Amino acid sequence: MPEAKLMQGNEACTLGAIAAGLNFYAGYPITPSTEIAEMCSEELPKIGGRFIQMEDEIGSAAAIIGASLTGRKSMTATSGPGFSLMQELIGYASMTEVPIVIVNVQRVGPSTGMPTSLAQGDVMQARWGSHGDHPVVVLAPGNVGECYELTIKAFNISEELRVPVILLSDEVIGHMREKVILPEAGSIKISKRKEPDSPSSYVPYRADPDGGVPLMAPFGKGYRWHVTGLSHDETGFPTNKGEVAGALIKRLMRKVEKAEPLIRDYATESVEDCDILVVAFGSSAMSATSAVRQARAKGIKAGLFRPKTIWPFPEEPLKEIISRTKRVIVPEMNTGQIVYEVERIAAGKATVEKLSKVNCELFFPEEILEAITGGQK
Amino acid sequence: MSEKKKRSFEHVIRERWCKGCNVCVTFCPKKVLSLKNGKVFAERPDDCIGCRLCELRCPDFAITIKERIAVQAESDSSCVDYAIPPEANHA
Amino acid sequence: MSENLNYFRQNRLPHIWCPGCGHGTVTGALTRALAKLGIDKNNVVVVSGIGCSSRAPGYLDFDTLHTAHGRALAFATGIKLSKPSLKVIVLTGDGDCTAIGGNHFIHAARRNIDITTIVMNNSIYGMTSGQYSPMTPTGMLGTTAPYGNVERPFDFVKLAIASGATFVGRSTTYHVQLLGDLIEKALLHKGFSVVESIGGCPTYYGRKNKIGGAVEMFEWQKDNAVNIKAAAAMPKEKLDGKFLIGEFHNEEAPEFTSQYIELIEKVQRKFDDFKGGVRECAQNSD
Incomplete structure (x- = not known):
């Protein structure tokens, strides 16, 4: 139980x-x-x-x-x-x-x-x-x-x-x-890194250039591979070749980009018909949830988008919701960080408003509610 | 002393790894080695006493001294007490 | 005897070090000590930081880890604590170990974790072309000490002993047999063992300070090193300007990872009806 x-x-x-x-x-x-x-x-x-x-x-x-x-x-x-x-x-x-x-x-x-x-x-x-x-x-x-x-x-x-x-x-x-x-x-679903079968043909960083994940051998099992923070080729040894180093960066970045739809995680509330969308994460989202519910109780069509994966940002679902809204409010406990990502995703399709707070205490739901109701009290 | 069979040594030199720093040449107690075109070679291999200091000091792993076994196979460890120059015994 | 060559990734050679660089001599001495002890190369992890000396692991045929500047011992601590059965060796330089990595060094020594650390001290930052380090003697020149170094250097042996290292030795690349013996003893020692090897950087230190090239730097080591045993019988004035080599410290003390394993056993006995973690997750245990 x-x-x-x-x-x-x-x-x-x-x-x-x-x-x-x-x-x-x-x-x-x-x-x-x-x-x-x-x-x-x-x-x-x-x-x-x-x-x-x-x-x-x-x-x-x-x-x-x-x-x-x-x-x-x-x-x-x-x-x-x-x-x-x-x-x-x-x-x-x-x-x-x-x-x-x-x-x-x-x-x-x-x-x-x-x-x-x-x-x-x-x-x-x-x-x-x-x-x-x-x-x-x-x-x-x-x-x-x-x-x-x-x-x-x-x-x-x-x-x-x-x-x-x-x-x-x-x-x-x-x-x-x-x-x-x-x-x-x-x-509980638990993943473990994929290990190679045998040291004989192990090439430590060999992977699909399009965001593949190489197999990882544990130290002490006879693979005798080299790990370095220097730009390296698929053997793991340093390289001075620009194109090899570039391909590595591309693969590394692509790895996460490609997995984004699979690891993407977010929560929404009342977004089906919302005119005003609040995008908040972490503790700010607790206040934002409350504010959205209070707004709904007042008959205001507010909704909440709460990303759980912040990077990579769940761009696609947010873009879809923003396309149906007029205003987006981004409360965060800083002078504005995630709001710029939201602005980029909104791409002018809705107005994006920054609601920042840096006085070291959590948003009161009323503060966010005020931003939601804005002119339309 | 003169009864003892003279031991002889072979100098295995990996020229590709040698950078010609001259350390082995300078400190060889019997002046066996010299540089040719920037690489070490054994000019007087017959003078070698097998102290292996060149091999040990070589920063490039470019020299290995191998004993030519003439009659009786001697183990490598028997080389230790044989005519190592005093300057080699700093330990 | 060339079985030490088996410990190299021979296809990676020749190495990147300058002609006459002492780092090669030290790396050679390490492989000979490993060969002599017949250590299984699948059971060795060599860790390094950043700098000329830290390039050594790339040439060695073990699991090798070339990390960030100064951090080798912290990485090595993670490896050794994870898997105490592994022989963990850290290859580092004077700057890497005593400047940016100084904190990790004193704490690894304090814990007496079973890691062998070999410090290739060439008195200079070679990779960045010759700046003074915490081991550059006062008055010597570096590209950042154009008027002579006004700082005092560490006595690395004293630093290691004071920090709690349980085996401490020093040699030079000239005194390569002593160096090999010390490395061998360090590898056999259970606890934090340190060997400082004084070597030359002919390209930067030697040239900048007009000492000369590789040969002259070896000569300098020959002329200025005094074995600690010989020094005991020498008058003080004869030791002026000289430095000591030999085995300085060797003691037995509780080793960190075995203490931690003991702690695990003690805790597990106490919770003998324990089902594998607060959430009964048996997969965590090894």
């Missing part, structure tokens, strides 16, 4: 990770993500997994990549400053195609900001924080239950596509307690 439990977002995230097969965690304490490290330190030894508190976040990212190369499912969790430190190695994991999951429980920035307060300012950093063109997948849970589900999904995508997946949580989602009904262990 599925059981209902009261838990925190960070706790749900840890349980989701363990359900997905997490057996290596490296991290460094940072508010508001620390509960994840604490729980992993307690739970992982019980299942023969490994926990290590590294000397900093760079070391944490490095250790989980190393662990993943031996075949483990590995994860770290952090927040703003630590996430900034990890950026170089997110690019490394993208380039070398080593599956890892990074949880970023966003807090107020820039710099140290307000460690225990809410912001959603890392949307663009999560996508483009590391230098160079690189693929990443970013998922944003909108409630505690989704911390569980999306962490599992993060592992699955990471293993299937061999990309780093970032779970973009935030202070409110991470610390809020909600009732969660966890699925039965057996009912």
